[in-house]
Amino acid sequence: MPDRFEILHKDLAGRIGRLSTPHGTIETPGLMPVVNPHLHLIPPKELKEMGADIIITNSYIIHEDAKLKEHALEKGLHDLIGFHGPIMTDSGAFQLSVYGSVEVLPLEILEFQFAIHSDICVPLDIPTPPDVSRERAESELQETEKRLTEAADLERPALLAGPIQGSTFPDLRKKAAAFLRDKNFDVYPVGGVVPLMESYRFRNLVEVVTSAKKGLGSGAPVHLFGAGHPMLFALAAAMGCDLFDSAAYALFARQGRYLTVQGTWKLDEMKYLPCSCPICQSHTLKELMQSPEKIKLLAMHNLYVSLQEMKLVKQCIWEGSLWELLESRCRSHPRMLDGYKRLCAESEWLERLDLASKSTMFYLSPESASRPESIRYSHRIDRIVLSGNVLITDDREADVSGFDHVLHFKPPFGPYPSELAETYPFNAEVPEEPDEAALARAAKNIKRLKEANPSARFSFKLNCRLPDNIGER
Ligand code: GUN
Ligand code: ZN
Numbered sequence: 001m002p003d004r005f006e007i008l009h010k011d012l013a014g015r016i017g018r019l020s021t022p023h024g025t026i027e028t029p030g031l032m033p034v035v036n037p038h039l040h041l042i043p044p045k046e047l048k049e050m051g052a053d054i055i056i057t058n059s060y061i062i063h064e065d066a067k068l069k070e071h072a073l074e075k076g077l078h079d080l081i082g083f084h085g086p087i088m089t090d091s092g093a094f095q096l097s098v099y100g101s102v103e104v105l106p107l108e109i110l111e112f113q114f115a116i117h118s119d120i121c122v123p124l125d126i127p128t129p130p131d132v133s134r135e136r137a138e139s140e141l142q143e144t145e146k147r148l149t150e151a152a153d154l155e156r157p158a159l160l161a162g163p164i165q166g167s168t169f170p171d172l173r174k175k176a177a178a179f180l181r182d183k184n185f186d187v188y189p190v191g192g193v194v195p196l197m198e199s200y201r202f203r204n205l206v207e208v209v210t211s212a213k214k215g216l217g218s219g220a221p222v223h224l225f226g227a228g229h230p231m232l233f234a235l236a237a238a239m240g241c242d243l244f245d246s247a248a249y250a251l252f253a254r255q256g257r258y259l260t261v262q263g264t265w266k267l268d269e270m271k272y273l274p275c276s277c278p279i280c281q282s283h284t285l286k287e288l289m290q291s292p293e294k295i296k297l298l299a300m301h302n303l304y305v306s307l308q309e310m311k312l313v314k315q316c317i318w319e320g321s322l323w324e325l326l327e328s329r330c331r332s333h334p335r336m337l338d339g340y341k342r343l344c345a346e347s348e349w350l351e352r353l354d355l356a357s358k359s360t361m362f363y364l365s366p367e368s369a370s371r372p373e374s375i376r377y378s379h380r381i382d383r384i385v386l387s388g389n390v391l392i393t394d395d396r397e398a399d400v401s402g403f404d405h406v407l408h409f410k411p412p413f414g415p416y417p418s419e420l421a422e423t424y425p426f427n428a429e430v431p432e433e434p435d436e437a438a439l440a441r442a443a444k445n446i447k448r449l450k451e452a453n454p455s456a457r458f459s460f461k462l463n464c465r466l467p468d469n470i471g472e473r
Contacts, residue, residue: 004159004186005221005242011317012372013213013240013353019187019221021054021086021119022158023078028221029237029317031310032056032088033303034228034247035081037068041250041299044083050300051307055083056245059113059121060092063104072116080116088120088245089113093163093191094226097127106147107154114157120187123151125163127192127225130204137167141176152183159186161223167192168204170211177215187221187243188212194226202235202339209239210346218353230261230309234329235339237313238322240353246306253299261309262332267298277304320358323371327364344370351375363430366437369412373425374441377413381445382452384417390453392446393461409462414442415449434464443467 005028009016017028033047035057047055062068062080072080077087091109092102102109106124113121124147126140144165151160162185166172173190180188190212196205213222221242227233228246236244248259258265260274267289273280279301283291291297316322330340343350347370354372361373368374388404392415400406407415411434413426420426430438443466450458 005219007219009318010353010355011320011322011358012238012350013218014237014313014317014322015240015242016314016317017221017242019159019242022117023084023086023119024053026053026086027314028242029233029310029313030054030243031228031233031306032243032245033249034058034245035083036250037062037081038065040082041253041296042303044081046300047303048083048085050303052303054086054088054119054243055081056088056090057081058092058094059089059116059118060095060102060104060109062089062116063092063109063112077116077118086119088161088243089116089118089122091122091124093122093125093127094194096124097129097192107150110151110154114154118158120159120161121156122161122163122189123147125165125191127163127194128165128167129192129195130168130201132167134169134172137165137169137172141165141172145176145179148180148185149183152185161185161187161189163189163191163225164212164216165192166208166212168196168208170207173208173211174215177212179215181216181220185220187223188216189223189225189243190241191225193224197226197229197232200333200335202232202335203342206235206239206339206342206346209236209241210343210349213240214349228306229264230259230306231263231329231332231336233306233309233313234316234322234325235336235343237317238326238350239343244310246303249302249306250299253295253302256294256298257302258298259302259305261305261329273301275301275305277301277308279304320355321362323368324362324364327362327367340367347372347375351379357424359424361425361428363412363428363438366435369435369437369441371412373428374412377416377425378441378445378448381414381448384449384452386449386453386456388456390456390458391461392458394463395461398461403459405456409442411438411442411464414445436467439464440467 004020006018007015032054033052035055096102110123125144128140162180164176166176223243224236224241227244228248256267316325330336351372390405391403392407394409408418416426
C-alpha cells in the first residue's frame with residue numbers, strides 16, 4: 001500500500017501533510033470536530049460547509065444504542081452521521097477513563113468500527129491519567145500494547161490508530177511510541193493528556209508530546225487526543241502534531257463560553273464580539289445572548305475561530321514563520337509560556353527537524369535565542385577559518401583598514417562573515433537593544449570562534465556590551 005501520509009512542507013517539527021483515507025484525502029494539520037451521534041449541535045452537513053474536512057465520533061456510543069447500531073451496520077457510519085468525508089471513530093477508551101469500565105471487548109469494538117466503515121479506527125486503549133504510580137502506568141501500558149498488537153495483526157479495511165500512553169513518564173512515552181512505530185499503525189494519537197490540558201499543565205504536555213515524537217520518529221502522523229482549544233494549535237503543531245479533535249467548540253458553547261486564540265471569555269461578561277466570522281458579523285452581542293439558538297451559534301463561532309487558527313498555522317508552516325506565531329500564542333497565558341519554554345529546552349531536537357532555510361526571522365523575545373537558526377549557527381561557527389587580524393564589529397561604518405577579516409556582529413548569532421549580511425538567517429530582524437539571552441549566545445559563539453582559530457588576533461568594535469567582557473579578552 002502506498003504511504004498514506006505524505007509530508008509537503010515543514011517548519012520546526014511541524015508540517016503540512018496529506019493523509020489518505022477510504023473517504024478521501026485531507027490536508028494536515030487538521031481539526032476534527034467531535035460529533036455526538038445522539039445529538040447534532042451543528043448538523044454535520046453544516047460542519048462541512050464551515051470548512052471541516054474530517055470529523056470524529058464515538059463508535060462506543062453507537063454500539064451501545066440499538067437503533068444507532070443497526071443503522072450504522074446496515075447503511076454505514078457516513079449515512080448515520082450524514083457526513084460524507086472522512087470520519088474517525090474513537091473506541092470508548094475515554095468512557096473507560098471517566099466511568100472506569102466499558103461494556104465491550106477490545107476486539108469487538110474494533111471489528112465494529114471496521115464493519116461500519118469508519119475511516120480511522122481506534123482500538124480500546126487504556127488512557128492512563130497523569131501522575132499515577134510508575135507501576136500503574138507500566139502495567140496499563142502493557143495491557144494497551146497487548147491490545148494494540150492484536151489490532152495491528154488484523155486485516156484492516158481502514159486506517160488504524162495506535163494510541164501512545166505512558167502517563168507523565170517521558171521515558172515510558174518514548175518507549176511506547178518506539179514500540180508502536182514498529183507495528184506500522186497509520187496514525188499515532190498521543191492519549192491520556194486531556195487532564196493535562198484541562199488543568200493548563202502545558203509544560204507537562206510538551207514533555208509528553210516531545211517524548212512520544214522522539215520515540216516515533218518524524219515521518220508518522222500524530223493526533224493529539226482532546227486538543228480542541230485554538231490557543232494550543234500553534235504549540236502542538238510546532239511539536240509535530242498533525243490531527244486535533246475538538247469537543248471544546250461544543251462543550252464551551254454549552255457553558256456560554258466564547259473561544260478566541262488568546263483564551264476564553266464568558267459571553268455574559270463581554271461587551272463586544274471581537275471576531276468577523278459569519279455568526280459575529282450577523283449578530284449583535286445582545287442578539288446572540290437572547291437567541292433561542294444561542295448554544296448552536298456560539299458553537300459555530302467557536303468552531304469558526306478554531307478552523308481559522310488551523311489555517312493560520314498552515315500558512316505559517318508554509319511560510320516558515322511558525323516560531324513567530326508561537327511567540328504570540330504562547331503569551332496568551334502564563335502556563336502557555338511555561339509550555340513554550342519547555343519546548344525551547346528541546347531546541348537541539350527542533351534544530352534537527354527544522355529546515356535549514358526559510359523566510360527572514362524575527363527576534364521577538366529571549367525565547368527566540370533558542371530558535372533552530374540560533375542553535376544551528378552555534379554548531380557551525382567553528383567552521384569559519386580565520387588568520388591574522390580579525391575585526392568583529394556591529395558598526396557598519398567602522399574603519400576596517402589593517403584587518404585581514406571583518407566579521408559583522410548581530411546577537412543572537414554573534415560574529416558572522418559580513419558578505420552574508422543579506423542572507424538567511426543573518427538578515428534576521430532583531431531589536432535595537434539585544435536582550436541578555438541573545439548576548440549570552442553571541443558571547444558563546446565568539447568563544448567558539450576563538451577556540452577554532454587560536455592563531456588569529458581578534459579586535460572588537462561593539463556598541464553593545466557583552467557578558468563577562470568577553471569581547472575584550
Ligand atoms: N480521548 C481522549 N483521550 C483519549 C485516549 O487517551 N484514548 C482514546 N482512545 N480516546 C481518548
Ligand atoms: Zn465569531
